[in-house]
Amino acid sequence: MAGSLLASKPTPAVTPSPVPRRGRLRRALSDRRTRFGLLNAAPVVVYLLILFIYPIFSTLLLSLKGEEGGWTLHWYADAFRGANLEILLTTLRISTETSLLSLVIGFLLAAAVSRLKPLWAGLVMLVVIVPHFISALVRTYGWIILLGEHGVINNALTDLHVPGAPFQLLYNELGVVIGTTSVMLPYTVLLLYAVMRGTDRRLLAAAAGMGAGRLTIFRRIYLPLVAPGLVNAGILCFILCLGYYLTPALMGGPKQTMVASLIDEQVMRQNQWNGASALGIILLLLTFAGLLLLRLVKSLGDAARKRGAAS
Amino acid sequence: MIELRSTLAGRICLTVLSTLILLFLALPIVLIVVTSFGSDAFGSFPPDSWTLSWYENLFADGSKWPAALSLSALVAAMTTVFSLALGMTAATALVRSELPLRSAVYGLVLAPLVIPQVVVALGLFLLFEPAAMLGSPIAIALGHTVLASPIAVMILMATLKGIDERLEDAAASMGASRLTVARRITFPLAAPGMIAAAVFSFITSFDEFFISQFLSSVDTVTLPVQVFNVLQFDVDPSVTAVSAILIAVAVVALALVGVVRKLSGTGKQDGLLPTEPAVGLPAGSETR
Numbered sequence: 013m014a015g016s017l018l019a020s021k022p023t024p025a026v027t028p029s030p031v032p033r034r035g036r037l038r039r040a041l042s043d044r045r046t047r048f049g050l051l052n053a054a055p056v057v058v059y060l061l062i063l064f065i066y067p068i069f070s071t072l073l074l075s076l077k078g079e080e081g082g083w084t085l086h087w088y089a090d091a092f093r094g095a096n097l098e099i100l101l102t103t104l105r106i107s108t109e110t111s112l113l114s115l116v117i118g119f120l121l122a123a124a125v126s127r128l129k130p131l132w133a134g135l136v137m138l139v140v141i142v143p144h145f146i147s148a149l150v151r152t153y154g155w156i157i158l159l160g161e162h163g164v165i166n167n168a169l170t171d172l173h174v175p176g177a178p179f180q181l182l183y184n185e186l187g188v189v190i191g192t193t194s195v196m197l198p199y200t201v202l203l204l205y206a207v208m209r210g211t212d213r214r215l216l217a218a219a220a221g222m223g224a225g226r227l228t229i230f231r232r233i234y235l236p237l238v239a240p241g242l243v244n245a246g247i248l249c250f251i252l253c254l255g256y257y258l259t260p261a262l263m264g265g266p267k268q269t270m271v272a273s274l275i276d277e278q279v280m281r282q283n284q285w286n287g288a289s290a291l292g293i294i295l296l297l298l299t300f301a302g303l304l305l306l307r308l309v310k311s312l313g314d315a316a317r318k319r320g321a322a323s
Numbered sequence: 324m325i326e327l328r329s330t331l332a333g334r335i336c337l338t339v340l341s342t343l344i345l346l347f348l349a350l351p352i353v354l355i356v357v358t359s360f361g362s363d364a365f366g367s368f369p370p371d372s373w374t375l376s377w378y379e380n381l382f383a384d385g386s387k388w389p390a391a392l393s394l395s396a397l398v399a400a401m402t403t404v405f406s407l408a409l410g411m412t413a414a415t416a417l418v419r420s421e422l423p424l425r426s427a428v429y430g431l432v433l434a435p436l437v438i439p440q441v442v443v444a445l446g447l448f449l450l451f452e453p454a455a456m457l458g459s460p461i462a463i464a465l466g467h468t469v470l471a472s473p474i475a476v477m478i479l480m481a482t483l484k485g486i487d488e489r490l491e492d493a494a495a496s497m498g499a500s501r502l503t504v505a506r507r508i509t510f511p512l513a514a515p516g517m518i519a520a521a522v523f524s525f526i527t528s529f530d531e532f533f534i535s536q537f538l539s540s541v542d543t544v545t546l547p548v549q550v551f552n553v554l555q556f557d558v559d560p561s562v563t564a565v566s567a568i569l570i571a572v573a574v575v576a577l578a579l580v581g582v583v584r585k586l587s588g589t590g591k592q593d594g595l596l597p598t599e600p601a602v603g604l605p606a607g608s609e610t611r
Binding site for chain 2: 065
């Protein structure tokens, strides 16, 4: 998936091309199934070129334009200075924390579900998937009522006379990480569950039969088997966190401002489109870097597997 | 079947942990639904007494909620139509034909799922602002379609892959025209998938926030944007009722998909919902 996403936009079939290619093209066009395919692919390709690729392209242009015309990298320099740089680093920090937490929690749940009987596994996955289709805004609001100073959790803790209650659970990093993790969790659970369902559990039994301890089995057999899934889920989660806006904006304090909030602020309040575009392009490049990493890891894994099969 | 036996302690530990994790996912949602019927706006759980007044307040005179609700429904309906049309043609091209540059087209179609939404929203803002289309429901729906169509394409691709092409060939060999084959064979077999694609497109648009936020104007505000605007200043009991309505819409929609799948007998082996494509993860072999 990652590889194909990185591919540049498809060139339309009518672009002038060298002669031998044109010959191939004409042959391809004479095939009925190919013509049928091009005809059917055209609407979505044209749509996305106009409403997806072109807008991103104009964002890129705007981020390179100076205030009095001409080209400049001034907006990018701004993005990596002072308060903006801090927001960029905050985004990376919160994304890392959230993806690690989602990975650990998702791993536990997926491991538990992969041992259940199909009926129970289906029910548990329903509890994972239904929240995913409920607006993230609504779930964030649920956390706000839950974690507020007079929220359900703090009230319960105060009633139990827990020392130090009520705790500050909202408008700080803890609140943001809790809220964002609950939004990201369905992705990691689904990705890890798919991998775990595919692992051959007889390998574990075989290792035990040969005298390996539980910790050894987990470390030497199970973890390597599910490692590709863990890397996949972790990177995907990180990418999705980078541009995430709702939960950090509602549950964070001033120290948890993320890049998406900064972009929103620059467009809506300051009319600072060029700066916002530069920030958007930086987010985009970070996403591409993540996707590239995903692809690299995948090809490394494939190569290792091929070596293993050959030896 | 040889299995590695798990210890009792390990089993109990894992069960307790997974129950806590499931609570972590479900609790905020359950809390909103319960609180929306409680007379004390928040805090006490379960509420001391019950009321419907928060819901009545939503539709009182001068309330901004009905307009936001109808705008969201209108935008979501338009998005569903656009995304279903694009999804059906795209899925046909990707599954049922020899397509040059197939992987590039597939990548382009899926790209909106991983590109940060704020970048998409910003780009669309730059596109529609000069055209003076900010606040137009059509502009918002066109924007939502960028996010909804990949999901529709994935669901419909899975649907088309599940249809036995020999049925169509058989009909064609017995003299049915291409239109007849599409109308009498392909369409009825693809209908459950199309309903699922429509439902997920609708929910995607109905809950979308960022694009709506960038493309809305002062007097055209979708439901999620309105919720966000209220939440930025205060925690308001009417928001609880609206949130409960949003939850109900999502649950009813998912139930609808589940019932259709059950009735049509499709996808028995992979659970109640077409999970991977609907969540936005490419299904099956193409994940790895």
